[in-house]
Amino acid sequence: xxxxxxxxxxxxxxxxxxxxADVYNIIRDPIMxxxxxxxxxxxxxxxxxxxxxxxxxxxxxxxxxxxxxxxxFVLLLTAVLMGWMTGMLLLEDRDDGPxxxxxxxxxxxxxFLLYRTGITALLAFMATLLIGRLLLEQTxxxxxxxxxxxxxxxxxITFALLAMAGNxxxxxxxxxxxxxxxxxxxxxxxxxxxxYLAAVIPSYWVxxxxxxxxxxxxxxxxxxxxxxxxxxxxxxxxxxxxxx
Numbered sequence: 187x188x189x190x191x192x193x194x195x196x197x198x199x200x201x202x203x204x205x206x207a208d209v210y211n212i213i214r215d216p217i218m219x220x221x222x223x224x225x226x227x228x229x230x231x232x233x234x235x236x237x238x239x240x241x242x243x244x245x246x247x248x249x250x251x252x253x254x255x256x257x258x259f260v261l262l263l264t265a266v267l268m269g270w271m272t273g274m275l276l277l278e279d280r281d282d283g284p285x286x287x288x289x290x291x292x293x294x295x296x297x298f299l300l301y302r303t304g305i306t307a308l309l310a311f312m313a314t315l316l317i318g319r320l321l322l323e324q325t326x327x328x329x330x331x332x333x334x335x336x337x338x339x340x341x342x343i344t345f346a347l348l349a350m351a352g353n354x355x356x357x358x359x360x361x362x363x364x365x366x367x368x369x370x371x372x373x374x375x376x377x378x379x380x381x382y383l384a385a386v387i388p389s390y391w392v393x394x395x396x397x398x399x400x401x402x403x404x405x406x407x408x409x410x411x412x413x414x415x416x417x418x419x420x421x422x423x424x425x426x427x428x429x430x
Contacts, residue, residue: 264336269339276347279298334410338414
């Protein structure tokens with residue numbers, strides 16, 4: 187369980203030093219730098235060309251408002267990419283030893299984990315809110331809820347990598363499976379109650395909120411938050427056991 191030392195990482199000077207170090211690590215890695223470019227450029231591309239995409243989809247496939255379906259993918263891709271980036275950084279720290287060395291520092295491993303996941307959640311929240319303003323027509327309240335869910339999704343992806351991958355190589359392989367999370371919201375479009383079999387997957391509820399079903403929005407919102415929190419806590423327990 188976290189102690190008071192864990193929260194000492196929130197001191198501005200420590201946060202600033204850790205953040206600068208992470209920015210340097212990301213910039214010097216071409217793959218992670220590309221991830222940041224994708225997170226920022228893909229929503230802009232959908233926003234600029236969504237009218238053309240909608241028109242083409244109607245003419246070619248008879249599908250209206252395809253940009254809405256693509257928007258759910260873009261939202262979840264933000265969580266997947268940011269969670270992957272944080273998870274890979276933590277796997278590298280675990281493999282190379284810095285994470286173990288942090289145990290004897292004032293912030294400890296839990297403090298460092300709090301910093302990494304907190305920053306990830308904050309950036310995912312801000313990015314999703316911006317994407318929502320660009321691509322979605324929902325109310326501000328619903329966009330805020332979606333931003334919270336995507337922020338939780340990013341931490342879930344991070345914890346899933348830490349809990350299930352033994353090293354960076356396994357992390358890369360596992361990330362290909364976790365990428366499916368960005369497509370799960372589309373299951374909410376299935377015109378059958380069998381779609382609720384996917385309800386245990388957190389990202390499914392993003393689709394329920396975006397596309398609407400017979401369920402009341404309030405109930406969907408409560409279930410969405412509940413599923414995300416439960417899965418997050420379960421993964422956190424697995425990560426805590428793995429890190430020791």
